[in-house]
Amino acid sequence: MPSATRANFAILLGLAWIIASGWLLWQFWAPTADMLTDPDDAMRLVQVRAFLAGRGWFDLFEPRVDPPAGYVTHWSRLVDAGLAGLFVLFNLFADGALAERLTRALWPLIWLLPAMAGVAAIAWRLAGREAAVIALVLATFGLPAFQHFTPGRIDHHNVQIALAVLAVAATAWSDRARWSAPAAGLLTGLALAVGLENLPYLAVCGAALLLRYVRDRDGGPALADYGFGLAASTLAAFLVNVGPDQWTRTACDAIAINWAAPVVLAGLALAVAGRTCAGAWLRCAAAGAAACGALALFIAIEPRCLGGPFAMMEVAAKATWLAEVREMEALVPFAAGAPVMGAWITAFPAGAILAALALAGSKQQCRDFGFLVASAALVVAVAATIAMAKAYSYAIWLGMPLMAALATRLFAVLGLRTAVARLAVVLALTPTALAAGAIAVAQAALDFPQTAKRADEACFRAQSYAPLARLPAGLLATHVDYGPFVLALTPHSVIAAPYHRLSAAIIAAHEIFTRPESEARVLLGERGASYVAICRHRAPARHAAGGDRGASERVSGLWDQLQAGEVFGWLEPIENEPGAVFAIYRVRAGGGS
Numbered sequence: 001m002p003s004a005t006r007a008n009f010a011i012l013l014g015l016a017w018i019i020a021s022g023w024l025l026w027q028f029w030a031p032t033a034d035m036l037t038d039p040d041d042a043m044r045l046v047q048v049r050a051f052l053a054g055r056g057w058f059d060l061f062e063p064r065v066d067p068p069a070g071y072v073t074h075w076s077r078l079v080d081a082g083l084a085g086l087f088v089l090f091n092l093f094a095d096g097a098l099a100e101r102l103t104r105a106l107w108p109l110i111w112l113l114p115a116m117a118g119v120a121a122i123a124w125r126l127a128g129r130e131a132a133v134i135a136l137v138l139a140t141f142g143l144p145a146f147q148h149f150t151p152g153r154i155d156h157h158n159v160q161i162a163l164a165v166l167a168v169a170a171t172a173w174s175d176r177a178r179w180s181a182p183a184a185g186l187l188t189g190l191a192l193a194v195g196l197e198n199l200p201y202l203a204v205c206g207a208a209l210l211l212r213y214v215r216d217r218d219g220g221p222a223l224a225d226y227g228f229g230l231a232a233s234t235l236a237a238f239l240v241n242v243g244p245d246q247w248t249r250t251a252c253d254a255i256a257i258n259w260a261a262p263v264v265l266a267g268l269a270l271a272v273a274g275r276t277c278a279g280a281w282l283r284c285a286a287a288g289a290a291a292c293g294a295l296a297l298f299i300a301i302e303p304r305c306l307g308g309p310f311a312m313m314e315v316a317a318k319a320t321w322l323a324e325v326r327e328m329e330a331l332v333p334f335a336a337g338a339p340v341m342g343a344w345i346t347a348f349p350a351g352a353i354l355a356a357l358a359l360a361g362s363k364q365q366c367r368d369f370g371f372l373v374a375s376a377a378l379v380v381a382v383a384a385t386i387a388m389a390k391a392y393s394y395a396i397w398l399g400m401p402l403m404a405a406l407a408t409r410l411f412a413v414l415g416l417r418t419a420v421a422r423l424a425v426v427l428a429l430t431p432t433a434l435a436a437g438a439i440a441v442a443q444a445a446l447d448f449p450q451t452a453k454r455a456d457e458a459c460f461r462a463q464s465y466a467p468l469a470r471l472p473a474g475l476l477a478t479h480v481d482y483g484p485f486v487l488a489l490t491p492h493s494v495i496a497a498p499y500h501r502l503s504a505a506i507i508a509a510h511e512i513f514t515r516p517e518s519e520a521r522v523l524l525g526e527r528g529a530s531y532v533a534i535c536r537h538r539a540p541a542r543h544a545a546g547g548d549r550g551a552s553e554r555v556s557g558l559w560d561q562l563q564a565g566e567v568f569g570w571l572e573p574i575e576n577e578p579g580a581v582f583a584i585y586r587v588r589a590g591g592g593s
Contacts, residue, residue: 009120009132016136017116020146021109028151032105034462039498040155042484044083045104047073048154051080052087058243064493065483066505067475074254074501076194076241079156083107105151111158112149115139115397118165122401125172125370126359127408134404134426141430144344145396156195157393163191164198165397168377171205172370174222181209181222182229185267189233192255192263193241196309200380201394206230206266208373210291213274214283224274231267234260250302253309253500258302266294314503320510321480321498327390334389339446340439345392347438348431349382352399355406374401396431403429459535464581465489471574471584474530479540480509482533495527513540513559517568520558524587532571532585534562 036042065071090099116139123135148157170184212219238260250258273286304311335342356375378398384391473491483497496505571585
C-alpha cells in the first residue's frame with residue numbers, strides 16, 4: 001500500500017474517531033460527575049487508587065471486601081497501569097478529582113480508536129479501501145456498539161473488544177502481509193493477559209491459521225510466525241500478571257499456569273510444525289498433535305476449568321446472584337424481559353449474518369481466507385450472544401466489516417454512482433439505523449412500551465452514598481451490587497461484592513437480607529457488621545422471585561421488615577428519611593449477637 005494512501009486513510013480514521021468520541025463526550029461527560037457507570041467500573045477505580053497509593057504490582061488483594069478474609073481480584077494489573085499513567089498525566093495540570101474524572105472519561109475513548117482501526121482493516125481485506133471507509137462510517141454511527149466505550153467505562157471490556165478485533169484483523173491479513181501472523185500471536189498473548197472473555201475469538205484466529213496450514217503448506221511460515229508470537233507473548237503475559245509465589249496456582253477466570261503452559265506448548269508446537277512439516281498427512285498429524293497436546297495438558301493441570309470461568313463457584317452463589325445478572329442470561333429470555341434492548345442489540349448482528357450469507361454466494365469469496373476468518377469470528381460472536389446476551393458487543397464490532405463489504409456489492413448491483421446515493425445506503429446499514437428500525441417494527445408489531453427508566457437507578461448514583469461517606473469507617477451490610485460503590489465512595493468495608501470468587505460472602509449477604517430479623521441479627525453479629533443499608537428501590541437478589549425459601553422468605557426477610565418501617569432495638573436508624581435513597585442503620589453495640 002502506498003504511503004500516501006496509508007496517510008490519507010489515517011486522516012479519515014482520525015476524523016471518524018474524533019466525531020464518535022466528540023459525540024460520546026458531549027452525551028456522557030456530565031454523568032461522569034455523579035455516576036460510576038457500573039459496579040465493575042467502581043471496583044476498577046478502587047483497584048487503581050490502591051495501585052497509585054503504592055500497592056504492589058502483584059498485590060491484587062482487597063482487604064475491604066469480606067474482612068478479614070479479603071478478596072483477591074482476577075483482573076489484570078495491566079489495565080490498572082494504563083489508567084494510573086493517564087491519571088498521573090492529567091494530575092500534572094488538574095487536581096486529583098478532576099484528573100480522575102478525565103481519566104475515567106477518556107480511557108474508553110482511547111480504546112475506541114484501535115477498535116475502529118481493526119474493523120476498517122478487516123473491511124479493507126475483504127473489499128478494498130472503499131469498504132474500509134464504509135466501515136469507518138458504520139463505526140462512527142454505531143451507538144449499540146458503544147456500550148463499553150462510553151466515558152466512565154474503565155473496566156476491561158473495551159480493551160478486550162479492541163484486542164479481539166485487532167487479532168481478527170491481523171489473522172485475516174496473514175495470507176497477504178508477512179507481519180500479520182506474528183502480530184496475531186502477539187495480540188493473542190496480550191489479550192490473554194487482560195482477561196479471558198474474548199477467548200472464543202482468539203481461538204478462531206489460531207484455528208484459522210492452523211486449518212490454512214493443513215490445507216496448504218504455503219501457510220506454514222505464517223503458522224510458524226504466529227506460533228512463536230503466541231508462545232512468547234503468552235509467557236510474557238504470565239510473568240507480568242502472576243507473581244512468583246503464585247506460579248503453581250490454577251485459575252479458571254484469569255491467566256494462570258493451567259492456561260499459560262498449554263498455550264505456550266501449543267505455540268511452540270505450531271512454530272515447529274510450520275517450519276518442518278511439508279506433506280499433507282504430516283501437517284494433519286502435526287496440527288492434531290499440537291491441539292491434543294495442549295488440551296491434554298490443560299486438563300491434566302486443572303480439569304475443573306473445563307466447566308468455564310465460574311467452575312469453582314459455589315452452586316448456591318450461582319442461584320442467589322449469578323442467575324440474577326441480566327447480561328449473563330441467554331438472548332431469548334433476556335429479550336423477552338427487555339424487548340426494546342433485545343431489538344437494540346440484535347438488529348445489526350442479524351443484518352451482518354445476512355450480509356455474510358449474501359457475500360458467500362460468490363465462490364471466489366468463499367475461497368478467500370480473509371472472508372472465512374471474518375465470517376467465522378462473526379458466527380462465533382453471534383453464537384456467544386445467543387448463549388449469553390452480554391457478548392453482543394463483539395457481534396456488532398465483528399459484523400461491521402462484512403456489512404461494509406456488502407455495501408460495496410450493493411453499490412454495483414443497484415448501479416449507485418453518486419456519493420449521496422451511496423452515503424444514504426451506508427447510513428441505512430449503520431448499527432444505529434438498523435437498531436432503531438428494529439425497535440420501531442417490533443413496537444408496531446408487538447405493541448410493547450418503551451423501556452422505562454430503571455427504578456433502582458438512584459441506588460447507583462454517587463450522591464446517594466454521601467450519607468454513608470460521612471459515617472466513621474465500619475463494616476457495611478448491603479446489597480451485593482452496591483459493594484464496589486461503597487468501596488469507591490465511602491471509607492467503609494463491605495461483606496460482599498458482585499464477583500464470583502466471593503461465593504461464601506455473596507451467600508452471607510443474601511441470607512442477611514432474606515432471613516427473618518432474629519436470624520439476620522445473628523448473621524450480622526457473626527460478621528461483625530457496623531452498619532446496615534438498604535436501597536428503598538431494590539430488593540435483594542432473587543427476593544422478588546421467592547429466593548430459596550419461597551413465599552415465607554419474601555414476607556419475613558429483614559429487607560421487607562425494614563422497608564415496611566419496622567423498628568428493632570438493635571438497629572439504630574441513621575438516615576431514614578422518606579426521601580433518602582438509602583435507609584441506613586447502625587448495629588448497636590452487642591446488638592448483632
